[in-house]
Amino acid sequence: MAVNGEVAEKCTLQRLLSSTPTPQTWKIARGLIVDSDITWRGDSGETLLHLVPSCAQTSSYVDYLLPVVYQLADAGVDVDAVDIDGNTALHVCAMCHAGHRMAAALARIGVVADSRNNAGQTPADIARQLDQQSVVAVLNEAASGLWAAVRDSNQETISRLIELLWFRVDLRRDGKSLLATARGRLSDSLMRTLTERSQYVRLMHTALSGGVDEVRHQLQYCDCRAVAHQLRDARYRLDDGTITEWPLLAQVLQLRLTDVARVLMEFAGCDVNESIAVDGGRRIPLFQWAVDPVVQSDIAIFEVILERADVSLIVDPVVQSDIAIFEVILDRADVSLIVDPVVQSDIAILELILDRADVSLIVDPVVQSDIAIFEVILERADVSLIVDPVVQSDIAIFEVILDRADVSLIVDAVVQSDIAVFELILDRADVSLIVDPAEFVYSLWQQRHPALLFDRFAARDLSLVSMRDHRGRTIRDRVLLDSLEYGATDVMKIGVLYVDEFVLNLVTTGKVSCLERLMMSGYENINVFDRAGKSASKLAADAKVSSVVDFLDKLPHFQVSS
Numbered sequence: 001m002a003v004n005g006e007v008a009e010k011c012t013l014q015r016l017l018s019s020t021p022t023p024q025t026w027k028i029a030r031g032l033i034v035d036s037d038i039t040w041r042g043d044s045g046e047t048l049l050h051l052v053p054s055c056a057q058t059s060s061y062v063d064y065l066l067p068v069v070y071q072l073a074d075a076g077v078d079v080d081a082v083d084i085d086g087n088t089a090l091h092v093c094a095m096c097h098a099g100h101r102m103a104a105a106l107a108r109i110g111v112v113a114d115s116r117n118n119a120g121q122t123p124a125d126i127a128r129q130l131d132q133q134s135v136v137a138v139l140n141e142a143a144s145g146l147w148a149a150v151r152d153s154n155q156e157t158i159s160r161l162i163e164l165l166w167f168r169v170d171l172r173r174d175g176k177s178l179l180a181t182a183r184g185r186l187s188d189s190l191m192r193t194l195t196e197r198s199q200y201v202r203l204m205h206t207a208l209s210g211g212v213d214e215v216r217h218q219l220q221y222c223d224c225r226a227v228a229h230q231l232r233d234a235r236y237r238l239d240d241g242t243i244t245e246w247p248l249l250a251q252v253l254q255l256r257l258t259d260v261a262r263v264l265m266e267f268a269g270c271d272v273n274e275s276i277a278v279d280g281g282r283r284i285p286l287f288q289w290a291v292d293p294v295v296q297s298d299i300a301i302f303e304v305i306l307e308r309a310d311v312s313l314i315v316d317p318v319v320q321s322d323i324a325i326f327e328v329i330l331d332r333a334d335v336s337l338i339v340d341p342v343v344q345s346d347i348a349i350l351e352l353i354l355d356r357a358d359v360s361l362i363v364d365p366v367v368q369s370d371i372a373i374f375e376v377i378l379e380r381a382d383v384s385l386i387v388d389p390v391v392q393s394d395i396a397i398f399e400v401i402l403d404r405a406d407v408s409l410i411v412d413a414v415v416q417s418d419i420a421v422f423e424l425i426l427d428r429a430d431v432s433l434i435v436d437p438a439e440f441v442y443s444l445w446q447q448r449h450p451a452l453l454f455d456r457f458a459a460r461d462l463s464l465v466s467m468r469d470h471r472g473r474t475i476r477d478r479v480l481l482d483s484l485e486y487g488a489t490d491v492m493k494i495g496v497l498y499v500d501e502f503v504l505n506l507v508t509t510g511k512v513s514c515l516e517r518l519m520m521s522g523y524e525n526i527n528v529f530d531r532a533g534k535s536a537s538k539l540a541a542d543a544k545v546s547s548v549v550d551f552l553d554k555l556p557h558f559q560v561s562s
Contacts, residue, residue: 012032012036013029013032013033013036013040013048014040014042014048014051016028016029016032017029017048017051017052017055017065017068018051018054018055019055020055020061021055021056021060021061021064021065022064023064023256025064025065025068026064026065026066026067026068026071026210026255027210029067029068029071030067030071030209030210030211033071033072033075036048038072038075038076038077039078042083044083044084044085045081045082045083045084046083046092047077047078047081047083047089048072048077049069049072049077049078049079049081049089049106049111050081050083050087050088050089050092052065052068052069052072052089052102053065053089053090053092053093053096053098053102053106054092054096054098055096056093056096056098056099056102057096057097057098059099059239062098062099062101062102063254063255063256063293065102066101066102066105066208066255067208067209067210067255067257069102069105069106069109070105070109070205070206070208070209071209071210071211072109073109073110073168073205073209074205074206074209074211079106079109079110079111079171080110080111080112080173082115082117085117085118085119086116086117086118086119087117088111088112088115088117088123089106089111090103090106090107090111090112090113090115090123090139091115091117091121091123091126093106093123093135094123094124094126094127094130094132094135095126095130097130097132099132099134099135100132100134100135100137100138100237101237103123103127103135103138103139104138104142104165104237105208107138107139107142107145107165107167108165108166108167108168108205109168109205110145110146110147110167110168110171111145112144112145112147112148113139113140113142113143113144113145114139114143114144122139123135123139124136124139124140127139133241134237134241137237138237141160141165141235142161142165142167143157143161145161145167146158146161146162146167146168146169146171146178147171147173147178147181149161150178150181150182150185150186151181151185153185153186155186155187155190158186158190158194159190159193162193162194162197162198162201163193163197164234164235165235166201166204166205166233167201168201168205169194169197169198169201169202170198170202179194179195179198182194199218199221199222200222200227200230200231202218203215203218203219203222203227203231204231204248206218207231207248207252207257207260207264208248208251208252208255208257210255210257210259210260211260212259212260212263215260215263215264216263216267219263219267219268222268224267224268224269225269227264227268227269227270228247228249228264228268228269228270228271231247231248231249231264231268231270232245232246232247232248233245233246233247233248233251236251238277238278238279239279240279240280242277242279242281244276244277245277246276246277247270247271247274247276247286248264248270249261249264249265249270249271249272249274249286250276250286250289250290252264253286253290253293253294254293255293256293256294258294258420258421259421261294261421261425262420262421262424265424265425265428266424271286271428272285272286272287272290272425272428272429273285273286273287273428273429273430273433274286275433276289282435283435284434284435285429285430285433285434285435286425287425287426287428287429288433288434288435288440290422290425291422291444291449291453292447294421294422294425422453422456423456426456426457426460429460431457431460431461432461434461437461437463437464437467438467438468438469438475439469441454441457441458441464441467441475442469442475442478444457445475445478445479445482445498446482451497451498451501451502454475454498454499454502455501455502455505458502459502462514462517462518463521465499465502465503465518465523466518466521466522466523474499474523474525475499476496476498476499476500476525479495479496479498479499480492480495480496482495483495483496493529493531494531496525496528497530497531499525500525500528500529500530501530503515503518503525503526503528503536504528504530504536504539506518507536507539507540507543507545507548507552508539508540508543508545509545510543510545510547510548512547512548512551515548515551515552516551519555526552526555527552527555536548536552537549537552537553540552
């Protein structure tokens with residue numbers, strides 16, 4: 001039933017699902033669903049389920065919204081509902097280019113893939129017209145869905161849908177459950193398979209909805225030795241269309257459901273060293289692939305600013321290197337991520353800079369950096385996002401940075417969770433399995449992941465510091481060459497600290513054996529300088545680590561970026 005605009009405006013969940021998705025959307029939705037009218041209908045007859053694919057136009061948005069599909073199904077949304085044009089949520093998925101992962105999720109929860117709208121079109125017809133071949137393939141596999149297969153006693157289709165495609169088994173229609181309908185229609189062996197499989201299907205759907213407590217509860221009734229083997233998608237489609245087998249752990253990490261991942265690793269024994277296929281046909285260990293989805297770009301940007309930059313430069317009107325640092329960050333960053341609730345609105349940044357800036361300096365021919373920063377930000381920012389009702393301004397975060405307060409205050413709870421989960425993965429990882437390690441550690445720098453990641457990997461395998469690529473360059477050499485492109489001395493010094501601070505930590509903690517191994521491997525940059533200009537020798541002397549002082553005294557004084 002359609003409702004007027006005033007009633008629709010009061011539906012908070014409806015407004016959330018009509019807004020630009022953010023990494024927090026699924027979490028907010030999970031809290032709102034409990035108190036929301038799950039039967040809500042818009043003016044065009046659309047349901048909450050119709051809204052989800054309508055906003056999923058990019059791969060990242062799909063990641064943020066997929067858990068909501070499973071949440072709505074658990075809450076009892078009508079998966080058969082159509083709008084005034086006869087479109088199901090799958091029709092909307094095809095029309096809005098929400099992609100094959102969204103289509104697979106909607107089909108799994110029971111949206112019928114071959115339903116026809118008022119124009120006589122199936123979702124596959126629309127997807128085919130729009131050249132979405134991977135979506136067409138998913139919809140063809142889903143056929144008429146599990147309910148129709150049970151009704152027609154099509155045992156081959158039933159087996160495929162529940163064993164390979166993870167279709168929801170606990171469906172209800174007209175007050176009757178799917179399992180009740182199946183009794184008397186299917187063989188005893190298939191009924192046993194359907195009943196046993198339903199436990200794992202329910203667990204997978206709960207995990208993909210982000211239900212941490214529910215997953216932990218359901219695992220109590222499962223054979224945890226079999227869970228990791230059972231919970232894998234044998235027909236998972238990568239973004240490039242490759243069909244491969246993907247474990248549930250990889251799927252929840254892709255959706256940034258880090259708390260669920262922690263439970264799967266700790267209680268279900270999911271293996272982080274498992275080799276998985278990625279776009280391009282390569283196979284790499286799961287933990288190597290997990291760097292990007294687990295460690296978000298927002299923490300990388302903050303880590304670059306806070307760990308690598310001299311924060312005092314931010315408010316110093318005389319020092320000109322700040323523009324170079326910001327240009328490095330902005331050139332490499334995905335500026336659309338500024339709308340993340342952790343990294344707040346553009347207008348707050350501009351207002352804060354304006355409040356603190358000496359505007360008279362703008363006309364000074366020598367001090368040009370302020371206006372340059374503004375131009376860079378304004379040219380790259382999508383200012384329309386400022387009015388997004390979900391993305392709220394949080395000037396306090398930036399005030400903490402600029403006032404040089406306790407840095408721990410800016411660490412968002414979500415970011416802490418991500419880092420904690422990644423450390424859990426690394427604890428279980430066999431680092432020797434890393435494919436092309438020289439390129440891998442360089443990619444950490446290229447993508448501006450925090451130095452913490454490099455430090456953790458290097459602590460597990462010291463050779464990652466001294467390892468050379470096919471042109472004989474170490475990770476430090478390559479970082480230095482990248483920094484040279486920007487010409488500013490401060491940027492070069494900040495860049496090499498990405499590696500040097502790991503070496504300096506070995507110095508100040510007295511790890512002579514590690515330093516000796518680096519030296520024996522031909523690594524030259526050991527007696528390096530910290531951000532305050534102190535050499536490794538001086539730091540070792542200050543820390544009263546005599547063994548390291550003796551070791552360093554025998555080395556040539558060498559520092560590329562000094």
